[in-house]
Amino acid sequence: MSSSAIVPFSEPPYLAGLPSPYYKPTHLRWQKACREFISKNLLENALEWDTAEILPESVFETFAKAGMLLPSLPAPLPVEWLKRLGIHDILGAVKVEEFDYIHTLIYCDEMARTGLAGPSGSLTTGISFGVPPIVKYGNKQLQERFLPELLTGKKRTCIAITEPGAGSDVANISTTATKTADGKHYIVNGSKKWITNGIWAEYSSMAVRTGGPGPSGLSMLVVPLKGYPGVNMRRLKVGGQVSAGTTFIELDDVKVPVENLIGEEGMGMRYIMTNFNHERLTIAIGATRQARVALAAAMEYVLKREAFGKTLVEQPVVRHRLAKCGAMLESQWAWVEQFVYQMTQLPKEIADIELGGLTAMVKAQSGIVLNECAQCAVLLFGGNGYTKSGQGELVERIYREAPGIRIPGGSEDVMLDLGVRQLVKNFKNKTKAMERPKGSSKL
Template identity: 65%
Template sequence: MASIPFSSPPWMLGLPSPYHTDSHRAWQKACRAFMQKHLHAHALDWENEGDLPAHVYKTFSDHNMLLPALPPPLPLGMLKELGVHDFLGVVKVEDFDYIHFSIYISELRACGVPGVSSALISDMAYAVPPLIKYGSAELQKRVLGRFVKGEIRGCIGITEPGAGSDVANIAASAVKTPDGRHYVVNGEKKWITNGIWADYCTMAVRTGGPGATGLSILLVPLKGHPGVSIRRLKTSGGTTGGTAYIELDDVKVPVENLVGEEGQGMKMIMRNFNHERLLITIGVTTSARVALSSAFEYVMKREAFNKPLMDQPVVRNRLAKCGAELESLSAWVEQLVFQMANLEKSVSDAELGGLTALAKARAGIVFDKCVRCAVLLFGGNGFTRTGQGELVEKLYREVPGARIPGGSEDVLLDLAVRQLVKNYRAKVRALESAKL
């Protein structure tokens, strides 16, 4: 079967790849079949309606297809204790690596509607990992199994009206009661993906003084909990993502819900960011493919001035420039994913943290170019919310969601260079010390 140019990375077209094994290829086919059956066929309709039906989340959960959003290596002991041994009968949990993860995210996003994937995996991708890595045995026993079984849902609560990329300025406070049994939480969280459905929020709060050292992570109950108020925020894109504004007024949370230790919140947040940013990068790259390949397909059949648009040199020029940037980005992402799959987590965080931030920023820029190209080539259809250009019009409204969340673009560009400088200077000092 012929594939529309730019619709898939080369390895999925049967071309050689140094990264992808037979296991990865089998997983991609299984993922594609599952997603097309249970998600892609109705994704546009659900986005238009503004909600992802509850049965979709249940279907994914029943098939253990929310769990691949977790960062590899997976928590094997917990999963096997809960009876999870493989995904779709194709990949054993012990074999699941970051390349499998990348394929999973790409297949989720191949429908071209990012909101539905956010509604499905935000808890596993962002809210649950800190609980797995840093939660006490008691906290894990109490909630992790329920998350894995899909009995409860979660969200990550970092951003506030006055603190976005500037995480160290988080103001939401958590103060212990005199008897030491509870924290009392006050504050606001804004732009919280999945917030309207979440039972719990893995929340950054201030338990100490100003700055990064005063931050902690607390698992805060939401639904029906006294003092919690949640309202939906309307965003330009990602309608089905359930973005919420959460207000906390004297919310009592058991001290047992502290994740890790007090004052260690910044470290946990930053380590979780690498996974979040890689996920966003993969998803945004896929969205760019959907946009550009849709335009390519359209101009092959659309006629103007008595010939297909593809016969116009200016059209080919636009496609070529965006296609070159897209394929370059895609190759870089594959390289990053391979490196993450083959490095220890501590080494990966140190060596790839800055580059992952840079890739996330670059992905947003390339996506912007590709979807603008698509809208222009669709002409009036690209400016219309229904009809032939419906998908690219929707994707055009997703650009801010690609360039802002997970660390806004300018912040990440600066962070990337600062991290590279830091690593370079550290290695120079190590070499100088070795000579002494």
């Protein structure tokens, strides 16, 4: 047990001295190394940078040089590629071949200790979601051309799925990629909206329509962006995550070599859906820590703030509000931990089926919990929580960030519906597999 006094709700139970079945010595070493590096290079100035709506380029370079963008990739890491690039460990704390999803959990949790999604998102969103399709489905020549610079942070990328007319409804993507007469290039036309990191990205893993309507007509391409002919990009002003570089991309007869096709034509929907699982899980982890930051700030505030002759925490109504949100927070964290542990134990192909729908649900629930905890913090801070400076500045900012968790990566209502539909689908498939074939005499 920890002998030091920790503000209630400020740390996950395993860091508050309570026993846990999930964390091995390798994970605990990694947590300490992560906290030291992230505190020094991100946490100290995160609020200031987010207020300025951009992180200095030097921060990205510092993280890239230390290999601290790589933990945002799905586990296991692309070990063969990393070793080819001379990367054998991260921060000297964990070997790349030992890295599992619990290491990912720790990294995402530590990166979100800023309380804000923007600063960490400006660093990791591109590599976290833009690189995996190339690693998983790209052929040898595609990987040789792009992975060395993307994995080392020499070039930046993003994932470009969403469009003005197709958000969570991915099957209705309308950006087209039409082959030239000589079959050597795709000509890409259309637009992408709400693309995180896009404004800084040299490349994107982009969803395009190479065939007819519906999901079977979708493919994925590596499309050059920054400074490339026919590409026009502008930053969008959004309510939260303002430093993450949300971008509108216009594509006007953009000429892309056919060699930039990721995997096979017509398989884009499958690639996109598989990629979403990692995206939604990392969102859930970060959002749960954001909720923790908000609730812990409120707890710290009510312990010292006096009103009506006593501290706020002595008011039953205040304790009741904290208790309700604290129960939601710790329940959500327990689900996230359990979920991540299951991913370390299941083969990838089984995890995608068994956990796919649940991933959507855990992501949706993380936004609900964040909204409740952030709102609780704002209300307990009172006027200070409604002010964009001073004691309540951070919780005011976190509350504005809640919609940025509940909408991107699959909007909340769509995720809740998807989760149940997937569970029902799995149930029906298993039931059908157990049925006796017609005409069979076997019991």
